[in-house]
Amino acid sequence: MLCTEYFYVTFRKYLVLGGVTVFAAAGDTMLSHGMKQTGAVSIHHLQSLIAALLNPWVAIGILLLLAFFAAYMNALSWADLTYVLPATSLGYVLLALIARFALHEQVSPMRWLGIALISGGVGFVAGGPALTKQHHQEEHSDFPSSRAELKRGEAASADPVRAIPGGAER
């Protein structure tokens, strides 16, 4: 049971993955909106860079991208890179949906196909375990049970299908 708990992506972790998706999409949108207002930035006109940074859209966009980075680092601390990356791509889907339903832009059939493919890919990954390799941490001596827990986790991760959250072991 402990083992299933260890692999189970808890609600708080889903929140972090949601943060990765939403912050990336929102940050990119704000940034591109702001940059279109300020115009092109070049190395020869550093004043234009400062002007861009003072634009509120750009500033909020940068803050959101920092939030994205924090959430991304958090997610990578407990999940595989190949598990987190599809969550990042879900941001593109979010952007297309916002474009269609909030901004009432036309979304072409090709883009709908793209949305379907990304969503399918995310669904595949989300159905499997978040972590497939245990990394050794030094600071487990104060938690005597955790080593045994890690060992059992390794055994379960060898069979990804059995390690599905809420699977046979719970």
Next chain:
Amino acid sequence: MKHLYTWSGILIVVFFTVVGDIVMARAMKQVGDMHELWRRSGLWTIVGRVLSNANFYLGVTAMAVAFFSLLFALSWGDVSLVAPAAASLTVIGNSFAAKIFLHEKVDRRRWLAATLVAAGVALLAG
């Protein structure tokens, strides 16, 4: 000749993005589960462990290089080719690199997912 410039630009972007992601993923695994750390010793322990990790700085550097090389690649080729091609190849490249360097078990499920996402990103941004 223009194609050669565009595609080498794309490959440079993909290379540095993959290096950045892989090194950052390794750094965060060395830091340890942040939720666990938070429960046990709080925010400042996490901040301290991240800032004292050499791979973290390496990862940030590679990501910064990737970002600026994307800006250059965009000036060499069309946005409608460079952006989706780079994003899509990064997904595939990361799956290979995660298997080789991070020893993640990239099983059929994850390959399928990576392929679907790469195709979807290419279609969306195109």
